[in-house]
Amino acid sequence: MSVVGTPLPDAEAQGLATSPAAPLTSGRRIVGALRRDRAAVAAAVFLGLLCLMALGAPLITALTGWGPYAFDSSAVDTGLGGVPRGSFGGIGSEHLFGVEPQNGRDILARIVHGARVSLLIALSCTLLTGVLGVVLGMLAGFYRGWVDQVISRLMDFLMAFPALIFMIAILSSLPAGNRPVLLVVVISGFGWPYLARVIRGQTMALASREFVEAAKASGARDRDLVFREILPNLRGPITVMATLAVPGNIGTEAGLSFLGVGITPPTPSWGQMIANSVSWYQVDPMYFVIPGAFLFLTVLSLTVLGDRLRHAIDEGEAAA
Template sequence: MTRTLLRDPVAAACLGYIALIVLMAVCAPLIVRISGWNPYEFDQSAIDSDLGGIPAGSWGGISGSHWLGVEPGSGRDVFARIVYGARSSLVIALGATVLTTALGVVFGLLAGYFGGRTDMLISRVMEFLMAFPALIFMIAVLSALPAEDRRYLLIVVISVFGWPYLARIVRGQTMSLKEREFVEAARASGASRTTIVFTEILPNLRSTILVMVTLAIPGYIGTEAGLSFLGVGLAPPTPSWGQMIASSVNWYAVVPTYFLVPGAFLALLVLSFMVLGDRLRTAVEPGGRS
C-alpha cells in the first residue's frame, strides 16, 4: 500500500507536505529560535503606527527578519505564529481523531456484533448525535465553559459529535463479518465473544478504519479553524490558523498577505489529507468508488 501511494506523484506530494507540517509542529521551538522571533513577541519597529499599525514595507512586512511578514497592529511575527499554529491545529485534530476512533470502533463493534437491545440503544444515540446541530452546540458549550487551555475541551467536544460516523460504518461491516465462515469456525471452536470481536473481526476492519481516520483529520483541522474564527476556539494569544484568519478580516483590504498566508497553509493541509485519504481508499479498495 505504501509503495502504491509513493508511486502516485499527487499522493507523494501530499505526504511530503503533511510530513513538512508535522515536522514544523514538532520542531516549533527550534524553528522559532532560528527565525529569531517567538509568536508572542511584539516588534513595534516593523509596523507604521502613524498609519494605524500597517506593517512597514511591502507584502505585509516580509523581510529578512520577518520571513512571512508581521501581524498588523501588533508586529508579531507571522512565521512564528504559523509554526505554533500548526502545532495547535495538529494536536487538536490528532487528539480528536484518536478519541473519535476509539469511541467509534468500540461502540460500532458492540452494536454490530451483539445486536438486539445493545444495537438499538447505540443506534438511537448515534442517530440523535448525527441529527443534532453540532456546530451550534459546540459554540454554546465552548462559550459557556471557559478554560485556560481550550485544546482539551475542543478535543472532547469535537469527538462527542464525531464518533457516530465511524461507528455506523464499523457497525455495518461488523454485521457482515460476523456471518462469515472464519467467525463461525472461531465460534464453533469455543472462542469467547470478546476473542472473536478483537481477534477475528477487528483485524478485518483495519483498512476501513485507516481510511476513515485519514479523512477525519482534515475535517477536524477545519472544525478547529472554524471555531477559532468564530471566537470560541483557542483563546488569544495562543497561535491558531483560524484565529489568524479571523483577525485578518479587518486588514485584508490593505494587507492581503496576512489573510493569504495562514489561509494557504490551512487549505493545503486540509486538501493534502483529503487527497491522501481518497488515494488510500482507492489503494485499499481498487474496485471501490473514486
C-alpha cells in the same frame, strides 16, 4: 561439476526465474500504489514537512529570533494605524512571512506554533473519535439486540443535531481554561457516530462470515472473536475513516477559532489568525493569505492522501 563451455540445463539456467515470486503483502501493495500516485506523494511530502515544521517550531523561532508572542513595534507604522512597514505585509529578511498589523508579531512564528496546536487537536480528536466509534460500533454490530438499539438510537440522536451550532453554544458556555481539551471532547462527541455507523455495518457483515462461525463453534470467547477475528479485518475502513477525519477536525478547530469559541488568544491558531485578518485584508492581504494558504494546503493534502489511501486499499483487497 560443470565443464566450461557446457550449457546448463534450462531449469538450472533459469534459476530464480522458474521459482514462484513471493506474493506481496497487502501493506506493500498499498504502499506501492501510493508511491506510484504523484498526488499522494506530493500530499505526503507536504504533510511530512508540516509535521517537521511543527515539531521543530521552538528551533525555528530560535533561529529567526522572534517568538510567537514577541512584539516588534518597529515593524509597524503607528502613524497609519499599525500597518506593517515595507511591501507584502513586512516580508523581509527580519520577518520571512511578514508581521501582524498593530502588534508586529512574527507571522512565521505564529504559523509554526499554530501548526502544533492545530495538528495536536486534530490528531487527538481523531484518536478519541476512533476509539469511541470502533468500540461502540463493534458492540452494536456484534451483540445486536438491545445493545444495538441503544447505541444506534444514541448515534441517530447525535447525528440529528446541527453539530456546529451546538459546538458553538457548548463552548461559549464553558470557561476558557483548558480550551484545547474542551475542543477535543466537544468535536469528538459529535464526530464518533459517523465512524461507529460504518464499523457497525462492517461488524455485522463479518460476524456472519464462515471463519467467525468456525471460531465460535470451536468455543472461542466473545473477546477472542472480536479482537482476533473481526477487528483485524476492520483495519482498512478504520484507517481510511481516520485519515479522512483529520482534515475535517482541522477545519472544525479553525472554524471554531475563527468564530471566537476555539483557541483563545494569545495562543496561536490558524483560524484565529484568519479571523483577525478580516479587518486588515484591504491594506495587508498577506496577513490573510499566508495562514489561509497553510490551512487550505493542509486540509487538501490530508483529503487527497485519504482518498488515494481508500482507492489503494480497495485495489489491494480486489487483488487479494
